[in-house]
Amino acid sequence: LFGALAYVGGAKWVVPLQEARDKAYLRSIIRGVNPGDMPDFDSTLSMAYDALNSANAGLKHVVIISDGDPAQPSPSLADKIVAAKITISTAVINPHSPRDVEVMRDLATWGRGNFYDVQDPRRLPQIFIKEAVIVRKSLVFEEPFEPKVQYYSDILQGIPAPLPKLKG
Numbered sequence: 001l002f003g004a005l006a007y008v009g010g011a012k013w014v015v016p017l018q019e020a021r022d023k024a025y026l027r028s029i030i031r032g033v034n035p036g037d038m039p040d041f042d043s044t045l046s047m048a049y050d051a052l053n054s055a056n057a058g059l060k061h062v063v064i065i066s067d068g069d070p071a072q073p074s075p076s077l078a079d080k081i082v083a084a085k086i087t088i089s090t091a092v093i094n095p096h097s098p099r100d101v102e103v104m105r106d107l108a109t110w111g112r113g114n115f116y117d118v119q120d121p122r123r124l125p126q127i128f129i130k131e132a133v134i135v136r137k138s139l140v141f142e143e144p145f146e147p148k149v150q151y152y153s154d155i156l157q158g159i160p161a162p163l164p165k166l167k168g
Helices: 023-031 042-054 073-083 099-112 121-138
Strands: 002-007 011-018 062-068 086-093 112-119
Touching: 002 023, 002 042, 011 023, 011 042, 042 062, 042 073, 042 086, 062 099, 062 112, 062 121, 073 086, 086 099, 086 121, 099 112, 112 121
Parallel strands: 062 086, 086 112
Antiparallel strands: 002 011
């Protein structure tokens, strides 16, 4: 699933949360967005929380790109996001002050995500690729389990019951 929020005269879904099928189309929409200066993180994070909290996904992750000067999220929203196991990574770009960098670093820390101090905007695609790889890797679960025979097959001939534990 993929979705994109931007502050365009207010917080808006420029790409509502959906299956990422036509990637060229999604890229064209995102390239055409001219975001404004977001006054706070609550409006967009609330929208992201609502969509992700009801989404059927094994992992829920938000990447925020900002200059770091919007008002920090309210503690109650932060608690809801953490409780819903939604993680947040941040990328600060063109911050106005060292405080703005710290705001973004702190947001990534409580969101249990990664922080990126972007000096060169051309690095943003690499950051998204890295975040996508992290999300994919975390969807692999290597846990022991006990296989159970549902239907007999010749392939099981000679294997004693109960079947040995497997990991995968």
